[in-house]
Amino acid sequence: MFLFDWFYGILSFLGLSNKEAKILFLGLDNAGKTTLLHMLKDERLVQHQPTQHPTSEELSIGKIKFKAFDLGVDAVVYLVDAADKERFVESKKELDGLLSDDSLVNVPFLILGNKIDIPYAASEEELKYYLGLSSFATGKGTVKLDGSNLRPMEVFMCSVVRKMGYGEGFKWVSQYIK
Numbered sequence: 001m002f003l004f005d006w007f008y009g010i011l012s013f014l015g016l017s018n019k020e021a022k023i024l025f026l027g028l029d030n031a032g033k034t035t036l037l038h039m040l041k042d043e044r045l046v047q048h049q050p051t052q053h054p055t056s057e058e059l060s061i062g063k064i065k066f067k068a069f070d071l072g073v074d075a076v077v078y079l080v081d082a083a084d085k086e087r088f089v090e091s092k093k094e095l096d097g098l099l100s101d102d103s104l105v106n107v108p109f110l111i112l113g114n115k116i117d118i119p120y121a122a123s124e125e126e127l128k129y130y131l132g133l134s135s136f137a138t139g140k141g142t143v144k145l146d147g148s149n150l151r152p153m154e155v156f157m158c159s160v161v162r163k164m165g166y167g168e169g170f171k172w173v174s175q176y177i178k
């Protein structure tokens with residue numbers, strides 16, 4: 001009963017209760033993917049070794065499977081280290097590659113600008129600018145995009161270690177997961 005309540009709790013917090021979905025977590029190394037997965041799963045902060053075998057990184061919470069790598073997914077969560085400005089160009093290049101990938105056409109993209117607990121982290125405006133998303137973000141809140149031919153895409157700033165910001169991002173993306 002406790003476990004059920006807890007699973008329901010985290011999934012409804014993320015806007016994902018009663019849904020079944022495959023969600024892909026991507027981003028450069030050191031962006032915080034593993035930390036986020038574990039924060040979602042057990043709210044524990046663990047220092048992780050750099051991930052060597054991303055395909056083995058799969059966690060299930062309730063009916064939702066969080067996978068580190070797969071195709072045929074319902075959403076992509078792309079993490080960027082907002083404090084590592086030297087790697088924005090590299091991160092943009094990877095993101096652009098994903099956005100133009102045939103297997104991900106129309107798949108919603110939640111971009112998480114992580115590590116805003118670090119004082120010199122980029123602001124949302126800056127991150128959008130450097131990732132070339134300023135005019136492609138489709139809007140926060142409830143935005144109907146059916147029939148618009150637009151891929152849902154938004155940037156949410158967060159700090160995984162402080163458990164801040166990513167919940168709003170998941171709630172936003174969950175509206176595009178049927």
Ligand SMILES: Nc1nc2c(ncn2[C@@H]2O[C@H](COP(=O)(O)OP(=O)(O)OP(=O)(O)O)[C@@H](O)[C@H]2O)c(=O)[nH]1
Pocket residue numbers: 027028029030031032033034035036046047048049050051052114115116117118158159160161162
């Ligand atoms: N300051 C700060 N550090 C964070 C945050 N999230 C993750 N980190 C740190 O960033 C480092 C990398 O985190 P990981 O979760 O291992 O990153 P990853 O994306 O899985 O990296 P790879 O496995 O190499 O692809 C770790 O030292 C984390 O503790 C955050 O919100 N703030």
Ligand SMILES: [Mg+2]
Pocket residue numbers: 033034035048049050051
């Ligand atoms: Mg990792």
